Amino acid sequence: MANPPPFSRYEFLIAWRYLRARRAEGGVSTMTWISLIGIALGVMALIATLAVRSGFRTEFVDTILGANAHTTVYMPPQQIVNDLTDEVYTVAGTIPDYAAAVERIRAIPGVTRADPVVKGQVMASVGDRSNVAEVHGLTLEDLKAIPRVADPATGAGDIAAFDRGIAIGSGIARDLGAGIGDRVQLISPQGAQTAFGTTPRIATYEVVYIFTAGRYDIDRTRIYMPLPEAQSYFNREGEVDEIQVYAADPEGVDALTQPLMQALPGSVVWTWRDASGSFLSALDIEDDVMFVILSVLVLIAAMNITSGLIMLVKNKGRDIGILRTMGLTEGAILRVFFLCGAFTGVLGTLAGVILGVLLALNIDSIMAAVNWFSGGGAWDPAVRGIYKLPAELRGIDIAKAVGLSLVLSFLVTIFPARRAARMNPVEALRHE
Structure with a gap:
């Protein structure tokens, strides 16, 4: 009888059942929720920040090109x-x-x-x-x-x-x-x-x-x-x-x-890039720095998946021994627990994308509220150069945030999943 292909339906069913922990295993369920919420907030912050940075740069360049010459020729x-x-x-x-x-x-x-x-x-x-x-x-x-x-x-x-x-x-x-x-x-x-x-x-x-x-x-x-x-x-x-x-x-x-x-x-030629190039370069550097910082936040949130999976593997030692004696291979066990972490990462990422898009689309209302609470000093045009905080949602920015979150979520699940797969079924059953 041929072995079932990887990521078969039964592997998804087992992983989903483990995620819905019983009341006696509430600790695992709590860690799962913490991981999911952390990833969602990290992805939301990353998408909103990238959208605001893109919008700020677009608005800044548009005001430059909309009221100034693209290049100037003078003696x-x-x-x-x-x-x-x-x-x-x-x-x-x-x-x-x-x-x-x-x-x-x-x-x-x-x-x-x-x-x-x-x-x-x-x-x-x-x-x-x-x-x-x-x-x-x-x-x-x-x-x-x-x-x-x-x-x-x-x-x-x-x-x-x-x-x-x-x-x-x-x-x-x-x-x-x-x-x-x-x-x-x-x-x-x-x-x-x-x-x-x-x-x-x-x-x-x-x-x-x-x-x-x-x-x-x-x-x-x-x-x-x-x-x-x-x-x-x-x-x-x-x-x-x-x-x-x-x-x-x-x-x-x-x-x-x-x-x-x-x-x-x-003559001498002076372009708009010569006039504002240093500021735009500073914006590009800030974009890279902000992406790295927020990526670390997403990584910290994803690390909670590792903690939750380690607890899950410990609680499910007897189940792992039984599944191995029933014929499940190490690869199948690895994929089951990998799917447990992947489910958390995917759901958290999806929630973060929705929240991030909503935040970016309503940034004007949010800034108006912040200005009202702070007495009007949250956005000073004399410092920023433009009158509002714009946001521009770009597909590439959303793809970067989603890709980063999913890759980190999948990577951090490998260690606890391998630990579960290499568990000796005899030893797992002996201690139960």
Whole structure:
């Protein structure tokens, strides 16, 4: 008579019966529940953490690419001699023939947009309130093409009226107490050159549009001004400070560096990865560290399976001896007790996946509750850079958590299962 194949139905039935311990064996049942709950909580924490980390990185990158250029082309600083005082000082490089440069850059494969921009630092004030701001001078068409800025769902005012005023971030608008139609005074230290030095330039502009880009640092410091007005205000007549370039593939923007430098000889290229690469690298390192730490927690929870199985093997010594005398092989006994641990690992993992997905999907409500209990300090956008804690469930993250939990659960069952399989049936029955 042929031996039954491995993992036959009777092996599953025996393993399931052992897991449903009688009241006299309550210790085994208790350890099983502790193991199951521990694995479920570990998998839940792992899935929720990976989802939050993925969501944070996606939101952070999206706010970068949604309100900033993918790469910037500018000229290096230049030394200028003051004809009146013979003083030599360094100024930022400018692009005089920017129209032709923009056309050459737009012709590069992979480039979707190229916007000439004038930039400068100013002091913005309304009444007795003031704040430092960064002015970007660009055309109305280019402003409308910035997704996070021109979004009507988050903006206020009329962006079409940009040519007769300025657009400011919601953060700086709140700091200044400015609304649509209010006038903001801008003071720039880089004004007119006179025999007595440089005099500050002061001008007043009407606020026609207020945007929310989703990045705390942008909303709190950025002001957009029409390009001709910015050229006049910052003494950039007929020239711009830089050309902001947008690529069809932002992740592969580094491939455009050489073509951009060839399109504008002597220029310097600064990509969004150069600006935020260190932060993104830190996020990747944190992701790896968090995965290792939470993996240890899952391992600790899985080790409880070993304790439970050792107790089960000790309590079932007589049963093991009887099963061996009935013809069960060592392999069959090993598989029975392996299935006992595997059942716990699978059920705990399944429960952890369900709880982790529910936690990730409701992270906004949970953070709102935490903020309420903590008085609103649980999530500070000034530190985090974005306004909310997002979560992004990815199949690869769930698969990693499930795979880790199942592998650890299966591995820790091997030792007690082998111990049961190698038990001498004669010795097991003699002591009963």
